[in-house]
Amino acid sequence: MIKKVIEKIQKWLFKILLPEFLDKINHSWLLERPRLWLLRLHYITYYALVVNVIIFFIVFIFPIKLYHLSSFLIGGIVIIAICELIALIYWLYKQSSYNIEKQYGNLCKSKGFLELFGYSVCIMLIASATLVFYLSVALKSAIVIPQTDLSIDLLILNSISRNFNKNSIYIDIEGAKDFAT
Structure with missing residues (x-):
């Protein structure tokens, strides 16, 4: 009985963490747009959206007092920034294992600029959780206080x-x- 419940929870978590549409996008980008696939932009966008929604709701669950507002804000930003740094390091490590320029060279300057733009978008999405946390705290303090x-x-x-x-x-x-x- 307990094993079945644990298996159902694992399947449910797996569906949330890796939904089918991400697999489809991953497969199609691998075949049709391999340089875009290397960025893993689809994964980063999905996980950034999920994390930002979770952070928004966590901020509204925790009670905030006016005299604890600055410590709550600073503590949350530090914790989230550490998690973002870990995610960024992991993403950069994964990017280094798929370095195409090592073997084939940069094929075209315009593709290089598009990749640079893609990298910028990925880094902004990874770092967006801090901004969402700050804006959520500001919104909650404006509503609650x-x-x-x-x-x-x-x-x-x-x-x-x-x-x-x-x-x-x-x-x-x-x-x-x-x-x-």
Whole structure:
């Protein structure tokens, strides 16, 4: 009974991680567009989309307090950036094993520029999770935290900063006036 459940879960995960349409695209690109197939753009696009959707929903599941917002944001960005770096290194390693120019040379400059554009798109897709995380946190904080709380906190911070940095601001302003004249 437990084996069957585990097998069903494995099949379900396999269908999500490697759906049939990716196999079809992979096969057709291998036969018709081998240089595009080398980029693995179809895999990167699919996995970037899946990861970005998961990150978006994870951000909305975790509760965020205003005073924990910066640490949540920095911690999440660091964790995601490390995962992105690992993914980028793995992708570059896989690219090095299929280096066509080693054996045949660069066939055409225009194809070289298209490949460079493809590499740029792949790198942007790999690095998109950090941006999605940042924008998701900004959206959630705009939705969850009422404007009255933000305005009260801003007024408190302004009143504290006016009293705390009064002399340094005055000196800077006077210094700027002396410099301008």
